[in-house]
Amino acid sequence: MHQDERHTPSASPSSGSRPPERAKLRIRLEHALRHSAEHGAGYEALAREAERLGETEAAHRLQALSRLTAEQSRLLEEALAALGPIDALSLTPADRSR
Numbered sequence: 001m002h003q004d005e006r007h008t009p010s011a012s013p014s015s016g017s018r019p020p021e022r023a024k025l026r027i028r029l030e031h032a033l034r035h036s037a038e039h040g041a042g043y044e045a046l047a048r049e050a051e052r053l054g055e056t057e058a059a060h061r062l063q064a065l066s067r068l069t070a071e072q073s074r075l076l077e078e079a080l081a082a083l084g085p086i087d088a089l090s091l092t093p094a095d096r097s098r
Helices: 019-052 056-083 086-090
Strands: none
Touching (some): 019 056
């Protein structure tokens, strides 16, 4: 993820995860997922362009990068699923396991 003001979390005490912080985590993960998908689409477009220009090796590398980005997106989706539904964000992980 890029490091700039829009992508850097604000400092907060680490004494437990309050619901608003967990909701913010979900929002940040959703943003990262969208961003990942945008990058993946960009790599696919670059691979097509490289192929069109006869740059086969570059095209293969970009296609591989696109596949890795798809795996990244899958893992982000799993992280979101692990958080549970939005209404469950008020529960702590210990509460959810009961």
